[in-house]
Amino acid sequence: MVFVVLIVIQTILFLNRAICDEFNLSGEAGQAYALEVHVGHPPQKLNVLVDTGSATLAIASYPRKENDIYFHTVSSSSLINSGKQVQAKYSQGNWSGHLASDFISFPSLHLVPEVRSDIALITKSHKFFMNGSGWQGLLGLAYLPVAAWGDNAVVGPWLDFVDKIQKKPMSFLLKLCGTQSQTNATHYGSFKMFGDDNVKPDNNFVFRTPILRKRWYEVGVLSVRLLNYTNTKKDVINNMEKDRNDTHGVSNIDIESCRELNSEKSIVDSGTTSITLPNKIFRQVVDELKGAAQNSNMLILDEFWYRGEAACWPEPQEWSLPWIGIDLLSYEADNQYFTLEIPSQNFMRVVTANNNSGGTGTVSEFCYKLGLEASGKETVLGYTAMEGLQVLFNRSAGWIGWQESDCGSNARVTGPYNASTSLLLVCSLTRPLPDVNVSIKAAQWTLCVISIVAAAVLVYLLAPCVKMFLIKPLPIAQQISLSQAALVEQENA
Structure with a gap:
């Protein structure tokens, strides 16, 4: 009997660990996806937002009104605080703090060892930590050029320290599943890491887009448009049966829109909620969505479509709006x-799900926001x-692979x-630029050469002064005496 109980307990623990390993990301509505991290010795447990739109591991080191959980610097015996000021500014919010280093580990990433890494200790912030957020910092996964910086200080990315200790570049996979049901605003997903030698383009990742510049994850977004089918089963079947190998002329890609989409930059950013678009394209897409909603007898105010306000109903909504198609440049050929075919379940985002049908006397409320924004x-x-x-x-090979998932919406x-x-x-x-590490090394060598040349010129110009200071001066009387003696000898001669 005891043996059976032990087997049951071990099975439960194994399944619990497997589930936790599979889904190690979670978050509330509009707050992206957070991952548990251990910082310092002894380790302090925190949650950090997984962010491909930045490159710095930054954590709160002071108490805040909205969240009293933070990294206690005095409690870590392994913390090295340089005291150098660093800062970062985002599309929404900013922070400032100090460059430091400490031991970092992620309990759900079993293939990644604990590493000593640069971190930014946030000591002051403005509109950065959201009210009620379940995270105390962010894990930036982009490249060094967009890392937080300050006077004579740059916060090295955590991924760079992992690459160094592993002695090989690492790739990572994000599987974001969204909410578990229509009556739940909490979303979940998984974050995994692999050595690049174990990442091979196979049948699973035949869809790859090049990283055009290794700063943020900049890609080529060719168009954003509505697809002529909705979430009905018939539409899904018809679309899956269409020929995927047709040859399309450039006329199917609007050149003006394509250039506008990429005029500043187009990035893949897991730390941002919405699909943000240039103003003109945002208006075109949303106008069509609004028209489709009206044709389906759905009355939704303009404040929802154009101003980011929530719309609420007493029951969860079944959306039958057109899907959004996002065309991406292929890595295989230019x-x-x-x-990417995005169903309306993704962009008609549930932000509040209060089901009060249990007889409490209050009204159920299900609120949604549009997952599209204008960005300039x-x-x-x-x-x-x-x-x-x-x-x-x-990261090292310079591509992003896209694959259909076994969780979440039917994107x-x-x-x-x-x-x-x-x-x-x-x-x-x-066009793709050289690898960032190579560029940085080249820049370092260039600065080194410039410094040597500048130092040589400076020494040459200051040589007379240096000589005067290096040669020990004689007393003034002795100098005068020697001069007079020489003159007398010259006259006698």
């Missing part, structure tokens, strides 16, 4: 692209465009499609 000039594919998909970031990836000419050229996309 005249190829593929399409830049394009950002926030996690609204990633939910229901698996996204693999191969899809279709293609590849061929254009008749180079999309890099017609859309004026930036």
